[in-house]
Ligand SMILES: Nc1ncnc2c1ncn2[C@@H]1O[C@H](COP(=O)(O)OP(=O)(O)OP(=O)(O)O)[C@@H](O)[C@H]1O
């Protein structure tokens with residue numbers, strides 16, 4: 061789970077790395093939506109082509125992408141099987157007892173698997189090429205208009221970046237507490253589910269107590285350093301929208317039109 | 325030198341029904357001085373520090389920082405810009421995702437323009453010798469390095485006063501020396517006022533002035549030499565003595581009278597080797 065957000069980013073020099081986080085975020089959301097427009101080989105071909113082109117432009121070794129995919133293979137496999145057996149219509153390819161596989165089912169399950177795979181590839185690519193700070197900055201800037209309807213966008217972004225910053229600290233602390241409890245004879249790895257669950261409680265309580273204490277101290281330190289919301293605040297990070305970002309959005313727009321045309 | 329902080333008749337308690345954590349405290353801090361506050365655990369030192377930049381409001385009395393009263397809500401951000409504070413736990417004051425982000429945090433809050441921010445950022449990092457770590461994440465830094473980053477974040481704000489609330493207590497001797505050396509440099513070269521809350525008496529003897537707190541009261545103020553003359557009083561309230569002072573006392577009990585009373589190890593050595601030399 062943590063791997064999804066942090067420790068993923070691979071700092072490198074590439075076209076994709078240099079893109080503005082906002083254009084990457086918009087493209088990703090757009091991509092995830094237009095994937096659902098695809099319904100034939102041509103449109104899926106286009107999506108896969110886009111993925112391959114993005115990976116190449118990111119200069120990331122393919123194994124990084126593969127690592128991100130590995131954890132979802134099971135889900136892809138499961139949806140593949142379910143679609144395979146439960147979609148009817150078309151030529152009957154195979155039949156054994158109550159199991160029937162139709163041609164439509166096979167095509168459908170291949171399409172759906174591709175759909176999941178390209179979505180995962182693109183989102184993984186985003187987290188691999190964009191640092192968490194860039195992502196939060198990008199989100200804050202994109203959601204900025206929502207401030208007008210009194211949504212705490214800045215606070216949300218700050219919360220997100222502080223959480224990201226504290227994940228390693230809290231993981232370290234958890235490890236320490238686990239060791240401390242294990243030294244006192246507590247056992248998390250064997251026994252019934254109930255007894256394991258019971259062993260987790262003395263782990264969570266000190267963890268929460270210390271997290272609250274940290275939160276209080278951090279809030280005080282932030283106030284001492286003059287934090288008072290985003291009023292009159294300047295920013296160290298400046299997002300710069302370049303031509304390449306506009307081009308990326310254009311490519312996505314063209315892809316959207318193409319996918320709509322391919323549909324019919 | 326004019327006073328930069330004036331605390332008059334300050335009282336504070338955390339709970340309505342609780343006892344006073346600060347009890348009619350009156351003191352002042354002069355511009356450019358290095359003031360150390362000592363006192364045992366729970367004597368109210370941190371509470372006093374939090375009153376000085378308006379993190380908490382006095383129940384009674386006034387705190388005036390370079391002309392602004394902390395009760396004046398419109399001045400609170402001006403006060404916080406003038407009073408920088410480094411806390412004890414290096415982990416719980418690191419806000420940014422990287423060293424650069426953390427040093428910039430205070431400047432962002434105070435609306436420092438970006439160009440200037442970048443310049444001050446580099447300067448501050450250089451000052452604490454952390455420029456090589458600018459893009460590091462906090463969990464890859466040692467406690468001492470984090471504390472130096474915290475210091476850089478404060479220095480970048482160009483405050484008039486820096487309060488160190490046991491800022492070096494979690495550091496090893498080397499980390500402690502690094503932080504203190506940096507502070508001394510700023511104190512001497514830029515006339516920065518330093519208020520250091522500490523349990524390290526060997527650090528306190530280097531201060532220009534010393535304040536001793538006990539149970540929410542200021543019970544003594546003076547130069548380190550004056551304070552440590554009355555060793556009995558300090559021992560009475562449960563404080564330890566600097567090594568040199570202890571040594572000198574033991575020697576005196578053995579009948580070895582020195583002409584002066586050394587406070588530091590170096591002073592002790594000098595006093596000892598000149599003891600029998602008659603010139
Ligand atoms: N947030 C709080 N809520 C309630 N009581 C508090 C709080 N913080 C401190 N106290 C109490 O106030 C008293 C003074 O605490 P303070 O932290 O000022 O002492 P200190 O001199 O800084 O001690 P130390 O040397 O341990 O840091 C203590 O008795 C403490 O229990």
Ligand SMILES: [Mg+2]
Nearest residue numbers: 369370371490
């Ligand atoms: Mg304290």
